[in-house]
Amino acid sequence: MSQVYDVLIVGSGPAGWTAAIYAARANFRTVVVTGMQSGGPPGGQLMLTTLVENYPGFDEGILGPELMERMQRQALRFGISTIEADVTRVDFSTRPFVVYTEDGFGEKKHEARAVIIATGASARWLGLPSEERLRGRGVSSCATCDGFFFRDQEVAVVGGGDTALEEAIYLTRHASKVTVIHRRDQLRASKILQERAKANPAIEWQLNKEVVEVLGDERVKGVRLRDTRTGEESVLPVSGLFIAIGHRPNTDPFRGQIALDPDGFIVTERNTQTSVPGVFAAGDVQDRRYRQAITAAASGAMAALDAEEYLTGERRIEWSEVKPEPAPAPAASYTTMAVIDSAPSPVTRTAENQSLGRRRKVVMYTTSWCPDCQAAKRFLARRGVEYLEVDIEKDPKAAEMIERWSGGYRTVPTFEIDGTIIVDFDREALEKALSGSTQ
Numbered sequence: 001m002s003q004v005y006d007v008l009i010v011g012s013g014p015a016g017w018t019a020a021i022y023a024a025r026a027n028f029r030t031v032v033v034t035g036m037q038s039g040g041p042p043g044g045q046l047m048l049t050t051l052v053e054n055y056p057g058f059d060e061g062i063l064g065p066e067l068m069e070r071m072q073r074q075a076l077r078f079g080i081s082t083i084e085a086d087v088t089r090v091d092f093s094t095r096p097f098v099v100y101t102e103d104g105f106g107e108k109k110h111e112a113r114a115v116i117i118a119t120g121a122s123a124r125w126l127g128l129p130s131e132e133r134l135r136g137r138g139v140s141s142c143a144t145c146d147g148f149f150f151r152d153q154e155v156a157v158v159g160g161g162d163t164a165l166e167e168a169i170y171l172t173r174h175a176s177k178v179t180v181i182h183r184r185d186q187l188r189a190s191k192i193l194q195e196r197a198k199a200n201p202a203i204e205w206q207l208n209k210e211v212v213e214v215l216g217d218e219r220v221k222g223v224r225l226r227d228t229r230t231g232e233e234s235v236l237p238v239s240g241l242f243i244a245i246g247h248r249p250n251t252d253p254f255r256g257q258i259a260l261d262p263d264g265f266i267v268t269e270r271n272t273q274t275s276v277p278g279v280f281a282a283g284d285v286q287d288r289r290y291r292q293a294i295t296a297a298a299s300g301a302m303a304a305l306d307a308e309e310y311l312t313g314e315r316r317i318e319w320s321e322v323k324p325e326p327a328p329a330p331a332a333s334y335t336t337m338a339v340i341d342s343a344p345s346p347v348t349r350t351a352e353n354q355s356l357g358r359r360r361k362v363v364m365y366t367t368s369w370c371p372d373c374q375a376a377k378r379f380l381a382r383r384g385v386e387y388l389e390v391d392i393e394k395d396p397k398a399a400e401m402i403e404r405w406s407g408g409y410r411t412v413p414t415f416e417i418d419g420t421i422i423v424d425f426d427r428e429a430l431e432k433a434l435s436g437s438t439q
């Protein structure tokens, strides 16, 4: 721990980056803890979507990940620091505030005079044992990440809000049929999305139905549905199930330190002030009503201005114009040894693989939309691990290989490390496999 920050921002979604832009331009020593895994990917929820059409300033829409990259670049121009880690716990009873982070290299302690919490929200699950068992084996919460595995297959989406319909519409690019399952007869989604989904011939509807069981041993084979009015049960055969039933606020590290409402949202009063003076909250983590990128960004700006008022009461800081520096090149946070369009099948069993030579043989299977793949790349880069990246969208055979080798998993990232298959970005399993395979 080398310095006390003026403003420490937790989260790198629209709220976090906007707060950073405002705090840095007000000349505060500002740091953003970007998040890694526990509360979703760095960049936040928009990393999981495709076209964002309602963020002002982009008349033709903008891809979610591109919007977040632009926000990050804009914030970095003003000289903020970033810490790539998850916040695990905090101590708001002392001054300066103490924030602990974990990045896979052990816990670190940071101090700040003001804290802005912008940790957003994560996908909710149904809570069924069968759903848990088949997660990654056909059960997913990210259509843009895993949809590719379901080419020409029948899948279902659970939910009736905007996210569910966006996922359903996206999935029709890959799947032959997408059934939307919703507990009620009315959808909550916006009218425009409902119209689009209803006009899509590949989308079918199971309204007034709830999922009571996900069927299948090694992989999803179908879902058992119950009619919410009559109680009658039926089976819908599908090979993929995408859960889009809303989000829960990412507030676990702050429990017991600030006031939360019964659903875990941070309670704010007087704009963005939490129950602890000097700790502010912005975005979806404190907003159960609007939950939009633009409202999250706006409340990020408000939180930074509120933090400024709090800090300037404590010590005088002149509001001054900070000259932006030339935009840095996008963080070259990982080095891919090679991105290949087709998997040398099977790579790690090829004794004389030229590019990997005699060293540790690591292959990562990805898709271009997968935020966990980006996090995993940074994880490998920080350990100096060289790897082959196989984009399964460019090599459909690789998707089949993953499924075969992993015993039915259909999700990315998937790793192959000296013959060991690791599904998902499981840091512990990766550490173990990497240390075992180091020469």
Ligand SMILES: Cc1cc2nc3c(=O)[nH]c(=O)nc-3n(C[C@H](O)[C@H](O)[C@H](O)COP(=O)(O)OP(=O)(O)OC[C@H]3O[C@@H](n4cnc5c(N)ncnc54)[C@H](O)[C@@H]3O)c2cc1C
Residues within 6 Å of the ligand: 010, 011, 012, 013, 014, 015, 016, 033, 034, 035, 036, 037, 038, 039, 040, 041, 042, 043, 044, 045, 046, 048, 049, 051, 052, 053, 054, 055, 085, 086, 087, 088, 118, 119, 120, 121, 122, 163, 166, 250, 253, 282, 283, 284, 285, 291, 292, 293, 294, 296, 297
């Ligand atoms: C599929 C999908 C599509 C959407 N489409 C649209 C759209 O078209 N238009 C629109 O306006 N809105 C859309 N939204 C909603 C929008 O994405 C959210 O309202 C917005 O992202 C909220 O921003 P935020 O900054 O509050 O939180 P988030 O975007 O959720 O970001 C939270 C950040 O906090 C980090 N974090 C979490 N926990 C921790 C921790 N313990 N330590 C450190 N960091 C942590 C995460 O890594 C992330 O960086 C969509 C949402 C989804 C899921």
